[in-house]
Amino acid sequence: MDQISHFTEFLNRKGLKNTNQRMLILKAFLESDSHYSTEELYLKLRAAYPKIGYATVHRTLKLFAECGIAAERHFGDGQTRFEPVTDQEHHDHLVCKECGLIIEFEEPEIEELQEKVAAEHNFTIQTHRLELYGLCTDCSNN
Amino acid sequence: MDQISHFTEFLNRKGLKNTNQRMLILKAFLESDSHYSTEELYLKLRAAYPKIGYATVHRTLKLFAECGIAAERHFGDGQTRFEPVTDQEHHDHLVCKECGLIIEFEEPEIEELQEKVAAEHNFTIQTHRLELYGLCTDCSNN
DNA sequence: ACAGCACTGAAAATGATTTTCAAAATAGTC
DNA sequence: GACTATTTTGAAAATCATTTTCAGTGCTGT
Numbered sequence: 001m002d003q004i005s006h007f008t009e010f011l012n013r014k015g016l017k018n019t020n021q022r023m024l025i026l027k028a029f030l031e032s033d034s035h036y037s038t039e040e041l042y043l044k045l046r047a048a049y050p051k052i053g054y055a056t057v058h059r060t061l062k063l064f065a066e067c068g069i070a071a072e073r074h075f076g077d078g079q080t081r082f083e084p085v086t087d088q089e090h091h092d093h094l095v096c097k098e099c100g101l102i103i104e105f106e107e108p109e110i111e112e113l114q115e116k117v118a119a120e121h122n123f124t125i126q127t128h129r130l131e132l133y134g135l136c137t138d139c140s141n142n
Numbered sequence: 143m144d145q146i147s148h149f150t151e152f153l154n155r156k157g158l159k160n161t162n163q164r165m166l167i168l169k170a171f172l173e174s175d176s177h178y179s180t181e182e183l184y185l186k187l188r189a190a191y192p193k194i195g196y197a198t199v200h201r202t203l204k205l206f207a208e209c210g211i212a213a214e215r216h217f218g219d220g221q222t223r224f225e226p227v228t229d230q231e232h233h234d235h236l237v238c239k240e241c242g243l244i245i246e247f248e249e250p251e252i253e254e255l256q257e258k259v260a261a262e263h264n265f266t267i268q269t270h271r272l273e274l275y276g277l278c279t280d281c282s283n284n
Numbered sequence: 285a286c287a288g289c290a291c292t293g294a295a296a297a298t299g300a301t302t303t304t305c306a307a308a309a310t311a312g313t314c
Numbered sequence: 315g316a317c318t319a320t321t322t323t324g325a326a327a328a329t330c331a332t333t334t335t336c337a338g339t340g341c342t343g344t
Contacts, residue, residue, distance in 0.1 A: 015289095015290085016290075016291090017289090017290055017291065017340085017341060017342080018341090019290090019291065019292085019340080019341075020340095021291080021292070022291090037331090038331080038332080039331080051292095051293080052292090052293080053292060053293035053294070054293085054294090054332095055292080055293065055294080055295095055332095055333080055334085056291080056292055056293065058331095058332070058333080059291090059292090059333090062333095072218070074216045074218065076214070076216065078300095078301085078330075078331070079330095079331070080331080080332080094259070094260065094263055094265050096265075097268060103263055103265070105259050105262075105263065107255055107258075107259050109255055110252055110255045110256070110259075113249055113251050113252045113255070114252070114272075114274055116249075117236070117247050117249050117252075117274070118236065118274055118276065120247075121236055121245055121247065121278075121279075122278070122279035122282075123236050123238075123245070123274065123276055123277070123278055123279070124276045124277045124282045125274050125275070125276040126239065126275055126276040126277070127274075127275045127276070128272070128273060128274045128275060129271070129272070129273045129275070130256075130270070130271070130272045130273075131270060131271045131272075132256055132259070132260055132265065132267050132270045133267070133268055133269045133270060133271070134260065134265055134266045134267040134268040134269070135265070135266040135268070136263075136264070136265055137263075137264040137265070140264075140266045157320090157321085158321075158322090159309080159310050159311070159320085159321055159322065160310080160311095161309070161310070161321090161322065161323085162309085163322080163323070164322090179300090180300085180301080181300085193323095193324075194323090194324080195323065195324035195325070196301095196324085196325090197301095197302080197303085197323080197324065197325080197326095198322080198323060198324065200300095200301070200302080201302090201322090201323090204302095220299080220300070220331095220332085221299095221300070222300085222301085
């Protein structure tokens with residue numbers, strides 16, 4: 001099932017309505033491979049649909065997070081960012097402190113070790129967050 | 143060198159002054175093993191020194207972060223938390239989503255894998271952040 | 285078309301963080 | 315110790331992201 005039907009089904013299940021704005025926001029959100037803050041997505045959308053409101057974008061992003069098609073992220077710049085979640089494959093981030101570049105990566109071995117640690121503390125992991133901060137290739141050469 | 147002389151040396155190096163408040167805040171901060179938000183540390187300090195200001199606590203915590211004796215953390219509750227950094231030994235966190243319990247752990251194997259991933263992307267790691275969110279023993283039994 | 289809700293967008297409210305500014309404190313010099 | 319230049323402090327105001335409010339609009343089923 002694709003992300004769009006996933007979302008519409010979620011709306012139905014919760015008795016929420018499938019509106020024009022929600023679809024616009026969803027499409028713009030999925031289209032991109034970047035990590036949007038509410039503000040950034042709002043500005044992008046407003047270019048095409050000037051009447052859209054900031055609050056609507058924000059509320060819709062929260063809905064995405066709630067239904068699992070978006071994940072909230074904090075990279076330490078004071079803004080919440082949202083990224084599309086494509087199925088269950090999980091990835092983490094390399095963040096360049098110089099230029100802000102964000103690279104995604106996956107490392108199953110790390111995930112296994114996380115489970116091990118959790119088991120040692122009788123902890124049940126639901127989600128996790130791993131970010132490596134440093135300098136990307138370009139920035140470490142300058 | 144202990145944390146206190148480390149901080150005073152940092153102040154001198156930056157041409158900043160070693161004040162009463164800064165020492166009070168530093169001691170209260172180091173004394174604890176918890177992860178303070180500005181607000182929490184401010185409230186704790188105010189109990190003993192009613193005249194202290196929120197802004198002073200906040201500015202001083204920022205100084206700690208700048209000089210390396212504190213690390214800023216975001217656990218997703220909208221507040222920035224600070225924790226004492228004791229030398230270079232690094233640790234990560236298990237965070238209970240139910241009761242807010244924070245457990246620290248170290249896992250050198252994970253750190254090695256992080257270096258491997260960074261190397262694959264020609265990335266130079268400066269710091270990292272790993273948090274596992276889920277349920278602690280008590281909360282998963284209820 | 286109508287009724288009942290949910291949704292939207294603008295504006296206001298909130299909450300954390302940061303800045304401002306006049307008064308107080310500090311470090312260096314005499 | 316007194317003097318001076320500079321920094322710090324604390325209270326209040328400002329800022330920034332996020333959240334809520336509310337009147338008007340739109341959707342869905344009857």
